[in-house]
Amino acid sequence: MTDLQKLTIGKALNLGLRRAMEEDPKVLIMGEDVGKLGGVFRITDGLQKDFGEQRVLDTPLAESGIIGTAVGLAVRGFRPVCEIQFEGFIFPGFDQISSQLAKLHYRTQGKVKMPVVIRVPFGGGIGAVEHHSESPESLFAHIPGLKVVSISNAVDAYWGIQQAIKSDDPILFFEPKRLYHSGALRAEIDTDGTAPPVFSSQVVREGTTATVVAYGPSVKVALDAAAAAEDEGHSLEVVDLRTLSPLDLGPVFESVRKTGRLIALSEAPSESSLTSEIAARVQQECFYSLEAPVLRVTGFDTPYPPAKLEEHYLPDLDRVLHAVDRSLAW
């Protein structure tokens, strides 16, 4: 029997978490305000009511504490899912993430497993004050031992969170916060079906003129740009990266060999970032197929500006199309 449900990304995450908790009593949810309040974005809404305070922990207000104790709980056989309230507040926990979470498996020659998921709402576009709009994912992709993924749609949210929880590796799970409750991204999900492969890149729109690779909230921007480009007679192929570490660039290489042009799109500052890595690897693998240099459309190399300026800071459809024009003019 199929159970088709039309869900937003937020609801899909909530349902995915619920399923994971039902299936495995060792799954815990922990974070600030995740219990009674259901998290500041309500992603864990109702879970404490149904699973109790020992499985959905309203923790003291300390990120190093949340992640550090999750490490210990994992050593004890639990599968903690930590919520960081906003990406800008992950840094008090950075030490625990990079020094312990990422390295214990290696340090113990595989004896200790770290099935910990850290959910991180990230990205801009919500008109917030400082520390609520950043894109720090490249910092984590740079740490060996961590897996980093980012979802862009409700189907991946539902399945991705469950697969992340099942994984024995520590996973940083970046969620596009401005799309949580987007009605336009509501998707029909067969919640009882079989999980599609989630942690691999995927072509989400086929095209021939140029490729745009993006992840998280930028995938929607890329798809909107592709729709707009069609009116100008350009056919853009869009690849959703989904897995940021390890990068699954196979589908990107394939696409670039077809289109000859690549735009790497992300909200994060560009210097020493995921888009830098993509550009380097694509020129290495696809040098003879490229008709133009890989171009990047990113946030600027500045702190995230006051929100009144974020429309300028965040890459939008126009900036993607501008890059396509520059690529084609080569």
Next chain:
Amino acid sequence: MPSEQWTHPEPGDGPAAVAAQPSPEQVIAGLRATSEGGAELTQLLTPEGERVPSPQFDKYVDDIDAEALRGLYRDMVLVRRADREANAMQRQGQLGIWVPLLGQEAAQIGSGRALRANDMAFPSYREHGVAFARGVDMKDLLGIFRCTDHSGWDYQRHGFHPYTIVIGNQVLNAAGYAMGQKFEGKVGDDDGEATIVYFGDGATSQGDVHEGFVWAAVYDAPLVFFCQNNQWAISEPTERQSRLPLYQRARGYGFPGIRVDGNDVLACLAVSRWALDECRHGNGPVLIEAFTYRMDAHTTTDDPTRYRLSDELEEWKLKDPIERVRAFLARGGGADQAFFDDVQAEADAFAADLRDYTFNMPEPPPDRIFSNVYAEGNPVLEAQREEFLSYLDGFASAGEH
């Protein structure tokens, strides 16, 4: 003196058959002290507006005659009125977000007015009342909440550091600043300098706050830790952060901790003056737990009805920080109705001015994004700025045709 809430067996006695645990009532009594604030609460003015004598603290408010008290009253009314106006403006879409201070006026004005010009205050993000007391134009706060700016005042001139949103960070920064005051020989006598740092009860769980306690203690930094325990960290009650009343933690770090009625402006002034005095003379640090209540939402994006009962709010309304001063002044003849009416009129005008200013606040120019990232410039960024400006120009010239 701090009272123990429960007793563990002494090490030599061996483990008790059943570990001694505080009863829920003991925990609630110690942490929340919902009725009177607990036995250790320093209070000079009751919620009914009666003056309570204090052998220890009266001398710190000797100079507060009726006129000075009217001044404190006025401060609180103006700050509350500005807070309500900003809250309303957020609801009307004029501010992106607002962080209400409703209920915390006495803690902020009392401590803020205890500071001297050379002292330094490190706020978190709700300290609009302290800002006011430090002479910051409240208009200069609004850019943060309208999202045109990250900070809008001259921190040196006002002795008021930029707001800090990442919980607890400012506590270490303040410890460092206070160490600097010490290293420069600015403590030791009546003219000494001191620093005060503001944080919430939730913040006390952060490592940075613990480390701030350690640093300030081992370097004898002239730092007053001012914890506004407003009972809630968004949806989480104080019980989720601590098993002991927070002021009692200080003892473990080797400095005094004191709990003051955070809704009593006179007590907050007296205790802060005492603590700052200790610091000025080189006896710091000190922890003050101002026992108060956040009467409104955490921020305008929060919904407190999901996690707290209206009974609690009703109970705290009876302890309103402004009403008790009003009652005291009125009863003792320190102020008449004309005074209260004047202050209200002044507050309304103050709010109207803030409103006008907010509605007319200019948008920052787009290339502000690139300003002040570095003190010494950065060629990569300069190139990015140029490219961005010519990209924007492209739209402008396209639009002209």
